[in-house]
Amino acid sequence: MAAHPVSPLAPKSYPDLPAVAGVRFATAEAGIKYKNRTDVLLMAFDEGTVAAGVLTRSKCSSAAVDWCRANLPGGLARGLVVNSGNANAFTGTKGKKSVEMTAEIAAKALGCSTSEIFLASTGVIGEPLDASKFAGVLDETATRMAETPWIEPAKAIMTTDTFPKLSGAVLEIDGVEVKINGIAKGSGMIAPDMATMLSFVVTDMPVAADVLQTLLARHNQTSFNAITVDSDTSTSDTLLAFATGKAALEPITSLDDPRAEIFGQALSDVLFELAIHVVRDGEGATKQVSVHVEGAVSDESAFRIAKAIADSPLVKTAIAGEDANWGRVVMAVGKAGEPADRDKLAIRFGDLVVARDGERAAGYDETATSAYMKGQELELTVSLGLGEGRATVYTCDLTHGYITINGDYRS
Amino acid sequence: MAAHPVSPLAPKSYPDLPAVAGVRFATAEAGIKYKNRTDVLLMAFDEGTVAAGVLTRSKCSSAAVDWCRANLPGGLARGLVVNSGNANAFTGTKGKKSVEMTAEIAAKALGCSTSEIFLASTGVIGEPLDASKFAGVLDETATRMAETPWIEPAKAIMTTDTFPKLSGAVLEIDGVEVKINGIAKGSGMIAPDMATMLSFVVTDMPVAADVLQTLLARHNQTSFNAITVDSDTSTSDTLLAFATGKAALEPITSLDDPRAEIFGQALSDVLFELAIHVVRDGEGATKQVSVHVEGAVSDESAFRIAKAIADSPLVKTAIAGEDANWGRVVMAVGKAGEPADRDKLAIRFGDLVVARDGERAAGYDETATSAYMKGQELELTVSLGLGEGRATVYTCDLTHGYITINGDYRS
Incomplete structure (x- = not known):
């Protein structure tokens, strides 16, 4: 892929997002397609982390999307693996096997069940993804896990993006600081009425999985689902949120909890800013x-x-x-x-x-x-x-x- | 408007369409927008000519489309006025008055009722169209009416088109030669599920208006309604067919008449060829x-x-x-x-x-x-x-x- 000039709408600087308790990550060069850049992100969540997600409604969804759809009802997450360079979409039974193998490698590296591993792949559609490339890479990556800097995972998931996309919020609930960090990628094959290409949000807020799911779906409507670059909807659109529950607060277990509104608004702000970044990095965008x-x-x-x-x-x-x-x-x-x-x-x-x-x-x-x-x-x-x-x-x-x-x- | 290079998909030559008994026309330079080219077409039909049409389903249809929609149920036509350079769309009550004035000038020039005049306009949307420009022009044009060459009307209705679009069929029904001539324009704002930008078809076949309407609508589905250049649907899409009935045959008054099938197939061929010309002149098209x-x-x-x-x-x-x-x-x-x-x-x-x-x-x-x-x-x-x-x-x-x-x- 040729390098394209950075969008004139790119931000002048990137936020220095804080650590979120219970979340660690590292990136690596697996050489899936690109040279001399990271293309794999491994993120680990502490035990007790809940997950929510919004996935593409494409009838030709990718193998990784199918995998996430199967794991979301469990509501628990310990790991996330994202690769760029290959979408593992329209790859038939090979794609399904590749996803299973990746989840097994990641589960072993993180010491958890494959049902707690979430996966996303982005890049070219229709090429088989060789999951054996992840074998050594993820094991090694798991030895380097850190809580910052957040720009590294944002960079590892880029494809035709010309700048990394980050957004965060720090809010205070009952005197306790709560953090929400998000990253996203995407600049083509972007259309609303589905989720975005890829976006991942983490928070230390203690919140029940069903409440997180409702808030995520609601605020997705006015952020990622309200953007379009080219009217083309991806096979791989994935928005996942993970809540580690590490903030010293009683968990939000109901939407009637007044804190759900406050937390939801901060979540909405993060999603909206990430969605706008995607538009501002729309392929060829100048306005x-x-x-x-x-x-x-x-x-x-x-x-x-x-x-x-x-x-x-x-x-x-x-x-x-x-x-x-x-x-x-x-x-x-x-x-x-x-x-x-x-x-x-x-x-x-x-x-x-x-x-x-x-x-x-x-x-x-x-x-x-x-x-x-x-x-x-x-x-x-x-x-x-x-x-x-x-x-x-x-x-x-x-x-x-x-x-x-x-x-x-x-x- | 800048001149754009001729489409590499343009035909190597244009058909020399024959005269169709009962149809005469002339073109003129009214100076609506373009310089040094014709921009008005006046076509006259002999008494007894029936009309059929398919119009845009846009909720913001042009004043000329509204005019045709009102006149089509009458089923009779004596004249057609088409201008390029201004679509007279989104021009409010000014647009409606402009259309009425144009029809009055044309009806006077051709000696018929305004309800027998059909109108179409194509070009920029949102600019008022000064119908007084047609006053002297249509009177003068009416003195120069001829039966050929058909490339002239095809040229007068072009906007961003890079080549004129013509197609014709000569078929034999019960030993009598029947002709169908068609012209079209359009290369952007082209999407199916509506009619095309502008296309006009004439025939000397004696055929009842309702039969012509049914055949036109049917074959429009697999021709103009089956093309797309850019997914954008025009405010002005108009496909009109006129049958002078001059061929020495008993008229087709029912779809059960076996000749309706033969005539319909030839009509279909003409519509299809014109539609393909529109695609091949799609803005910027190379394939x-x-x-x-x-x-x-x-x-x-x-x-x-x-x-x-x-x-x-x-x-x-x-x-x-x-x-x-x-x-x-x-x-x-x-x-x-x-x-x-x-x-x-x-x-x-x-x-x-x-x-x-x-x-x-x-x-x-x-x-x-x-x-x-x-x-x-x-x-x-x-x-x-x-x-x-x-x-x-x-x-x-x-x-x-x-x-x-x-x-x-x-x-």
């Missing part, structure tokens, strides 16, 4: 765009319209060209198939009203709008004037960079 | 791809899977890169949301089996496959192994050309 739809007949309808706009190649190329082409936004509203009344439509770029009552706004200011479109973070709002439904989808522009990256990915 | 899905649980399910593949930017960029990236095909099958069993999937490029039973095929030949991918016309077949459902969707690749064309279309 980040928030597409707001308001006044729809329902939130679901608003979401589908926002997604139609955010997925439209014509809208995305116009944004790349810094053209406030509201005609293409109208087109995307029209094709969404949701209730819309052309003559009630209003469209704003930032605070600038470009269209109102189904036609160009009387006070439309081409100069001001053109100046606004030169920004790196753009807000596009469509008001339908039909009801109270609203939703936001986050995306990036569509540039020559996307074509370049994806015209030569496999070779 | 034409037929995506076949077989073994689905139903034809509808097969169509949705074929469309998911044909709309996938990752599949389309891989094809542009001449990469037989079946992993991305699997991804697209997975995201379609239709019944699919990963472990029964087989994928072929041309006759080359690349995947079988949910993994890379044992006899996979990278060299032969790479050589195949260098062709300009590619066949991609997915076998699901679930049932008898099948469908084909026609598309093109996604290249830097698409980004270039659409990054600067409006400006």
Whole structure:
């Protein structure tokens, strides 16, 4: 794979995430596909760690996704193995055997049951993954486990990503400091209505697995499920959360516990920041765009319209060209198939009203709008004037960079 | 608008379509947007001509589409006015008035009722269309009406098209020669499940309006509704058919008439050829791809899977890169949301089996496959192994050309 230039939307610096009690990790170079970079992450959790997860709804999910789906109901986790360079997807019975072998190697290295091992793989689809490569590597990796620095696992899981993605929150509950650390990868094959490519979140909060699962699924909806880079949904989308319970607090065992709301909000912030990082590292991205739809007949309808706009190649190329082409936004509203009344439509770029009552706004200011479109973070709002439904989808522009990256990915 | 290079998939020559009795036309330069090229087409039909049409299902349809939708139930046509350079879509009450004025000018020039005038506009969305520009132009154009050459109307309706699109059929029914001539335009904002951008078909076959409507809608399904360039659906999609009835035959008044089948097949051939021309002039296209899905649980399910593949930017960029990236095909099958069993999937490029039973095929030949991918016309077949459902969707690749064309279309 050719190296691609770092996204202009990359953060200027990366957060120095703190240790989370009960979580250790190390990375290694297994040489799966890339040279001279880490491509395997081994993470260990102390006994008593609970797990929750959201997985791709693709009908062609990867072997690792199938593995996680089978282990999640157990709710317990002791280890996580992630590799980049090969997705182990569409690899048939070979893929299933490869996953079983990897889990066995990891369970042995960490001294736990294979049902407590979670797996994720990302990279090219359709190539068999040789799990024997993990044999020596994971054993050796298990001897180097540390609590920091978190940028290392974020780097090991990258594929076409141009920057590592980290986010964390430290909150205080009943005077006790609680930490949430998250990492993510992904910059292509990203579409909402599923989870993201790969994201892992850990916390020391004592929280029951079912509560964690509910909070994760809820806040996934407005973070990873609300982003799209290219409308293509991965076979491998995996969002996993692990709670070690090491913070000195009584566990949250019910959503009615008022601390569930506080913890959930901090979790939501971490998920949202990671999701936005994914968009900002969208393949070829030069602009980040928030597409707001308001006044729809329902939130679901608003979401589908926002997604139609955010997925439209014509809208995305116009944004790349810094053209406030509201005609293409109208087109995307029209094709969404949701209730819309052309003559009630209003469209704003930032605070600038470009269209109102189904036609160009009387006070439309081409100069001001053109100046606004030169920004790196753009807000596009469509008001339908039909009801109270609203939703936001986050995306990036569509540039020559996307074509370049994806015209030569496999070779 | 910048001039873009002619599609490498353009035909080497254009058919010299014959005159169709009862149909005359002329084109003109109204200066709506373009300079030094025709941008208005006026077509006149003799009395007794019946009309049928398929229009966009966009919720934000253009003023001209609304006008045609109102006039189609009448079933009679005397005139057609098409302009390029401005779509008169999302132009509110101004757009409606503009359409009424255009119809009045045309009806006066041709000496008929406005309810017998059909209209279509294509070009930028959201800019008001000044219908007064048609006033002198249509009167003058009406004095120059001729029966040939058909390449002129095909040229006048082009926007980002890089070549004019024509197709015709001459068939013999009961010893009488019957003609069908068609033209089309479109190369972006093209997606199936609606009609195309703009296409007009004329015939001298005597056929009842309701029979023509049924045949048109039926064969639209496997032609214009089975193509996609960029998954974006136009506000202006319009397919109209006009039958002058001048051929010396008894009219077809029922679908049970055996001649309906013969005529319908010829009509289907013309629609299909025009639709393929649209794909081959897809913005930035360098390859034409037929995506076949077989073994689905139903034809509808097969169509949705074929469309998911044909709309996938990752599949389309891989094809542009001449990469037989079946992993991305699997991804697209997975995201379609239709019944699919990963472990029964087989994928072929041309006759080359690349995947079988949910993994890379044992006899996979990278060299032969790479050589195949260098062709300009590619066949991609997915076998699901679930049932008898099948469908084909026609598309093109996604290249830097698409980004270039659409990054600067409006400006």
